Amino acid sequence: MYLVGGFNNWDKTGIPLTKQSDNIYVTQLLLSVGAYEYKVLEVQGDSEKWLQFSNDTYTVDDGFGSENAMLLIE
Template sequence: MSKTAKKSEPREWTASTEFSCDAPHAGVVYLAGTFNDWDPTAAPLTRRADGTWAISLNLPPGRYEYKFVVDGEWCCETAHQGCPKCVPNSFGTMNRVVEVPA
């Protein structure tokens, strides 16, 4: 009797990627980006004791653009004009970029 190796489905590896935002006076902060179709309420951050907000997402390897939504307002649009990890978007503002390694 011969044994046949069962082919498994290819796995997409994911990496825990942390995002944080310094918004000590905010009531609520969300993360929106290419990983969640820019849904401004899909990923709520948790407030830390020091006033920063954070969330960890398991993302497959790749390049992602994102923004924080602070109290309903897309933030950090012009503050990061010189940021090496930011890129201009089609609205004339900036998106942050994160690269998740393979």
């Protein structure tokens, strides 16, 4: 699992997420105040897929027929 977004210029190599327990993955970022769009990329062998967000996640249109999650840092 990799975190990809505006904070890494949408580089698909992404920021690795570490599994904490079932369905919980974490990472730490140092971000300035602002709004950041992101997606989570699951990689299994040669297969890649963008994960869908839960209904509890604030999302915005990504301009390509899907959605990005939005993180606000105050």
